[in-house]
Amino acid sequence: xxxxxxxxxxxxxxxxxxxxxxxxxxxxxxxxxxxxxxxxxxxxxxxxxxxxxxxxxxxxxxxxxxxxx
Amino acid sequence: xxxxxxxxxxxxxxxxxxxxxxxxxxxxxxxxxxxxxxxxxxxxxxxxxxxxxxxxxxxxxxxxxxxxxxxxxxxxxxxxxxxxxxxxxxxxxxxxxxxxxxxxxxxxxxxxxxxxxxxxxxxxxxxxxxxxxxxx
Numbered sequence: 001x002x003x004x005x006x007x008x009x010x011x012x013x014x015x016x017x018x019x020x021x022x023x024x025x026x027x028x029x030x031x032x033x034x035x036x037x038x039x040x041x042x043x044x045x046x047x048x049x050x051x052x053x054x055x056x057x058x059x060x061x062x063x064x065x066x067x068x069x
Numbered sequence: 070x071x072x073x074x075x076x077x078x079x080x081x082x083x084x085x086x087x088x089x090x091x092x093x094x095x096x097x098x099x100x101x102x103x104x105x106x107x108x109x110x111x112x113x114x115x116x117x118x119x120x121x122x123x124x125x126x127x128x129x130x131x132x133x134x135x136x137x138x139x140x141x142x143x144x145x146x147x148x149x150x151x152x153x154x155x156x157x158x159x160x161x162x163x164x165x166x167x168x169x170x171x172x173x174x175x176x177x178x179x180x181x182x183x184x185x186x187x188x189x190x191x192x193x194x195x196x197x198x199x200x201x202x203x204x205x
Contacts, residue, residue, distance in 0.1 A: 024142060024143075026080070032145055038204075040144070
């Protein structure tokens, strides 16, 4: 699935390492999620959504519609 | 081993896992050589024990891998490790299949299947290194 993680991170001026530290994952994980090479599990998706004070649907885009809810 | 100890991209748990793999590789090779040497110079009864010895590090690792996977909090790293393990199992299977066919044509060196553990460790470590590089 595509996502808006890179945009949301850039809005907050966070580096991948900053985001990784906040999510308690490796920087490689953040990179893989951002580039769409790895789809996070539901618990991690919830953690990301909580961190950005947003809903999962607003961050992760359904590949069928590709528009945030 | 030094690379694993000094690599700053690895967290302590991943470093321990890499060291465990390397140690298994070295221990299996040493025990294999020791049991091979011992089998030539000991009583037949002891040979059974000696032949089982090289499997001990591998069996230990088989118990420790699930432990590592349970402890690893990063699901992406967990995925990489599982993929690396699958690649690790793949190489000995390919080699053994080729070896099996070779036996039909011309019997090769019979000691090759004994190196399966080493092949597994090398393939898994190599696969893990490639994936870490790919996603860096």
